[in-house]
Amino acid sequence: MNCQAPGCEKDLNWFRIKLLKKPGFYLDASWYCSAECLAEGLTQRVRKLRRTPEKTVQNLLRIKLGHILLEQGIINGDQLEKAMAEKNAHNDVKFGQCLLAMGFVKERDITMALSRQYGLPVINLKADKTDPVLLSLIPPQIIRDAGFFPLEFDGINNTLLLVTCDPGDVSAIINLRSMLNCEASIYLSDESVVTERIVHFCALIANDGISVEEVSFPEFTEAPDHLAAYLAQRCDDLDARSLNFRFFGQRLWARFISENHPVDLIINLAESP
Numbered sequence: 001m002n003c004q005a006p007g008c009e010k011d012l013n014w015f016r017i018k019l020l021k022k023p024g025f026y027l028d029a030s031w032y033c034s035a036e037c038l039a040e041g042l043t044q045r046v047r048k049l050r051r052t053p054e055k056t057v058q059n060l061l062r063i064k065l066g067h068i069l070l071e072q073g074i075i076n077g078d079q080l081e082k083a084m085a086e087k088n089a090h091n092d093v094k095f096g097q098c099l100l101a102m103g104f105v106k107e108r109d110i111t112m113a114l115s116r117q118y119g120l121p122v123i124n125l126k127a128d129k130t131d132p133v134l135l136s137l138i139p140p141q142i143i144r145d146a147g148f149f150p151l152e153f154d155g156i157n158n159t160l161l162l163v164t165c166d167p168g169d170v171s172a173i174i175n176l177r178s179m180l181n182c183e184a185s186i187y188l189s190d191e192s193v194v195t196e197r198i199v200h201f202c203a204l205i206a207n208d209g210i211s212v213e214e215v216s217f218p219e220f221t222e223a224p225d226h227l228a229a230y231l232a233q234r235c236d237d238l239d240a241r242s243l244n245f246r247f248f249g250q251r252l253w254a255r256f257i258s259e260n261h262p263v264d265l266i267i268n269l270a271e272s273p
């Protein structure tokens with residue numbers, strides 16, 4: 001296996017592993033012979049992943065949600081126009097929240113309309129028990145920002161069952177699947193229920209789950225190469241042989257694997273408000 005850094009011709013062989021004790025580093029499935037070569041690979045990967053489109057799907061489909069409710073007779077044309085005007089005046093508020101705040105719909109009406117809009121099943125959450133395995137899978141910062149929580153993990157089919165009230169941000173789900181190397185099944189539930197369960201789940205992680213280090217890197221936009229060098233250095237410092245990372249909005253989640261033990265790092269890429 002050859003090093004994937006441009007211009008490097010070193011290979012992974014018994015001499016490097018046994019005698020030099022330099023097994024190199026894995027970034028996803030690519031091998032790099034040194035921290036310097038890893039930094040080159042990270043620089044390319046940082047730039048590529050950062051270009052992932054944001055919540056474009058949700059923006060395109062917002063109006064359709066209102067039309068579904070209109071078609072079902074839950075709202076009328078006048079209510080739809082008033083809610084759309086309110087949404088246009090408050091761009092940071094979801095369209096469904098506008099309908100709820102104006103008293104035009106119930107929470108379950110929104111959930112069922114989203115189910116039809118995205119073709120996703122609705123789940124009724126009853127039991128509060130949480131599988132301890134789930135507490136070591138995802139850092140709480142990612143769960144809070146992405147607006148979903150893991151309900152169970154099917155080890156036989158390598159599938160994580162996620163529950164959300166806002167399925168519009170598909171990039172978070174795609175990145176999560178890549179980080180955990182598994183499939184994901186998405187279910188919907190009412191926003192108040194999902195919000196309550198996220199708070200409960202994150203509290204459990206804080207008490208019994210993974211330990212996550214959090215740092216800030218606001219200069220990322222101007223100097224993405226510095227972030228790549230930082231990740232490579234951390235990989236070397238932790239004596240980690242494998243690294244995976246993905247962007248989640250204004251955060252980067254990096255997972256280092258050292259002696260089969262995961263070490264998670266959350267990097268904030270934006271200036272603190």
